[in-house]
Amino acid sequence: MKASHEPNLRFLLPSVVFVAVFSLYPIIESFRLSYYRLILTLPWLGQKFIGWDNYYDLATDPVALQSLLTSMTFVAVTTPVEVLLGLGMALVLNESFRGRGWLRAVVLVPWAIPTVVSSQMWRFLFNDRYGLFNFVLFGDATDRYWAPLAEPGLALMSIMVADIWKSSSFAALIILAGLQVIPSEIYEAASIDGASPSQKFRHITLPLVKPALLLALLFRTIDAFKVFDLVFVMTQGGPADTTNVLQFYGYKKSFAEGMIGYGSTIAVAVFLVSLLLSIVYIRLLGTRLLGKEGGA
Amino acid sequence: MKRVSFLGAIVAIAAFSLLPFLWFVLTSWKSANEISAIPPVLVPSFHWDHYRAAVEQHGLLRYIGNSAVVAGATTAVSVGIAALAAYALARFNFRWGRAYLMLLLAFSMFPQIAIAGPVWRLLSWLGWLNSYHGVVAAYISLSLPFAIWVLTTFFKELPRDIEEAAFIDGCSRWQALRMVVLPLAAPGLFTAAILVFIHAWNEFFFALIILTYPAVQTLPVGIALFPGEYTMPWGEIAAASTIATLPLVALTLVFQRRIVQGLSAGAVKG
Numbered sequence: 001m002k003a004s005h006e007p008n009l010r011f012l013l014p015s016v017v018f019v020a021v022f023s024l025y026p027i028i029e030s031f032r033l034s035y036y037r038l039i040l041t042l043p044w045l046g047q048k049f050i051g052w053d054n055y056y057d058l059a060t061d062p063v064a065l066q067s068l069l070t071s072m073t074f075v076a077v078t079t080p081v082e083v084l085l086g087l088g089m090a091l092v093l094n095e096s097f098r099g100r101g102w103l104r105a106v107v108l109v110p111w112a113i114p115t116v117v118s119s120q121m122w123r124f125l126f127n128d129r130y131g132l133f134n135f136v137l138f139g140d141a142t143d144r145y146w147a148p149l150a151e152p153g154l155a156l157m158s159i160m161v162a163d164i165w166k167s168s169s170f171a172a173l174i175i176l177a178g179l180q181v182i183p184s185e186i187y188e189a190a191s192i193d194g195a196s197p198s199q200k201f202r203h204i205t206l207p208l209v210k211p212a213l214l215l216a217l218l219f220r221t222i223d224a225f226k227v228f229d230l231v232f233v234m235t236q237g238g239p240a241d242t243t244n245v246l247q248f249y250g251y252k253k254s255f256a257e258g259m260i261g262y263g264s265t266i267a268v269a270v271f272l273v274s275l276l277l278s279i280v281y282i283r284l285l286g287t288r289l290l291g292k293e294g295g296a
Numbered sequence: 297m298k299r300v301s302f303l304g305a306i307v308a309i310a311a312f313s314l315l316p317f318l319w320f321v322l323t324s325w326k327s328a329n330e331i332s333a334i335p336p337v338l339v340p341s342f343h344w345d346h347y348r349a350a351v352e353q354h355g356l357l358r359y360i361g362n363s364a365v366v367a368g369a370t371t372a373v374s375v376g377i378a379a380l381a382a383y384a385l386a387r388f389n390f391r392w393g394r395a396y397l398m399l400l401l402a403f404s405m406f407p408q409i410a411i412a413g414p415v416w417r418l419l420s421w422l423g424w425l426n427s428y429h430g431v432v433a434a435y436i437s438l439s440l441p442f443a444i445w446v447l448t449t450f451f452k453e454l455p456r457d458i459e460e461a462a463f464i465d466g467c468s469r470w471q472a473l474r475m476v477v478l479p480l481a482a483p484g485l486f487t488a489a490i491l492v493f494i495h496a497w498n499e500f501f502f503a504l505i506i507l508t509y510p511a512v513q514t515l516p517v518g519i520a521l522f523p524g525e526y527t528m529p530w531g532e533i534a535a536a537s538t539i540a541t542l543p544l545v546a547l548t549l550v551f552q553r554r555i556v557q558g559l560s561a562g563a564v565k566g
Contacts, residue, residue, distance in 0.1 A: 022437030
């Protein structure tokens with residue numbers, strides 16, 4: 001008796017069911033609800049089809065436009081910084097030295113900490129009366145202390161700092177994996193030809209690690225676009241909506257205010273922006289990710 | 297000189313990664329006066345009061361229990377389902393196999409808000425809000441894409457010969473999977489399990505919208521919604537945070553090799 005090599009759908013079925021019910025259906029349903037007026041706190045109004053009204057509202061909603069801008073700013077600042085810091089850490093971790101495994105574990109700590117915990121931690125460090133941040137800046141002069149999370153100009157920056165602290169290590173790991181597949185023979189050959197360390201970095205390391213850098217950048221872009229926990233804990237979108245990123249605004253509309261219809265419209269907008277990002281991502285890297293012909 | 301600057305880089309990386317959290321851990325052992333002291337007190341007087349208060353007044357143990365149940369159940373079911381799917385995707389040539397993997401990749405990138413409203417309404421309709429199975433169901437679908445991707449790469453690397461030998465010995469596909477392939481794939485399954493567990497233990501957004509009763513809330517929700525409007529109970533928050541993080545830091549330190557391998561498996565190696 002020989003086992004069949006015919007595709008066997010039974011193995012795949014449980015995963016398909018979960019993905020269909022809890023991922024695919026909800027996305028389609030978000031699209032449908034975005035054309036309805038549906039308010040949880042006013043159930044007697046029912047579900048009313050209102051065509052493109054929610055979309056008109058969204059396009060003219062100043063808070064929504066500000067949210068989009070805030071999310072974009074957040075992504076544009078945090079991801080390059082995280083990838084650069086990650087590259088620096090990866091270059092160190094790629095050297096061989098005693099305690100390298102230990103340092104690699106240490107670098108993972110910020111990544112492993114629950115985001116909610118790191119949010120509370122940074123909120124404490126940025127405290128306006130006894131936060132370490134203020135003490136480092138101003139010492140004993142407590143009258144000069146800032147309240148970074150309550151200042152419109154500083155709150156978003158504070159959240160960026162918290163995100164950079166937490167996520168640089170993830171970028172470092174992706175980049176490290178890219179560094180480790182560079183064959184050492186290339187460096188040896190370059191040394192024989194008399195290349196200096198900086199020449200080796202510019203002409204060997206950088207071109208060969210570029211795919212990994214790009215991958216880290218895109219992973220971080222997609223993830224930074226979803227930022228929620230940090231905002232929820234540190235600022236609740238304030239002060240004056242300056243940290244009200246898209247994901248938080250959508251949450252507030254749908255769940256705090258119960259406006260499921262309008263919230264779904266925001267969800268669809270967020271979805272379309274991330275779909276665009278994913279398509280870019282898959283086109284740039286997709287074939288390589290599935291790569292049957294090796295090519296690390 | 298070069299050695300000194302390299303050593304400096306190592307120290308800087310370690311300090312950057314550890315010091316902020318270490319400061320928070322130290323805070324959990326400080327008295328209220330030490331917490332608000334300027335200049336800051338470096339060495340705490342090792343009070344355990346905040347831990348006691350977090351347990352007795354804020355139900356820390358209940359949050360830990362809820363998190364353990366939710367993250368544990370998510371890990372077990374998700375890795376089981378993902379292993380079946382990944383095995384099929386690695387061994388059979390499905391017409392839509394590639395498209396399915398792409399779809400999963402796309403799902404893993406979408407912001408949670410894109411599905412949050414309908415997921416909430418679905419769970420509400422099922423009567424699954426404020427239940428373990430409700431939040432676990434949502435978590436399974438969140439973690440499946442990642443788990444399937446990681447496991448598919450692991451299964452692809454397993455040699456087919458051993459399975460073929462098992463078929464010749466009269467094993468069915470299912471028997472071969474259970475008795476030959478899964479034991480060989482144990483390291484991969486373990487890696488996927490650690491990563492899914494960490495993700496489920498840390499997840500906040502869906503926990504926040506699905507679990508509104510304190511009796512079923514998980515640790516991240518408890519820590520995020522820690523009561524205190526005007527004076528924050530920092531000592532107790534730090535104590536609860538330390539306890540919420542300890543299992544993860546332990547897992548990370550012990551299994552860092554596997555975690556790094558798992559994170560980069562889906563990403564760089566392909």
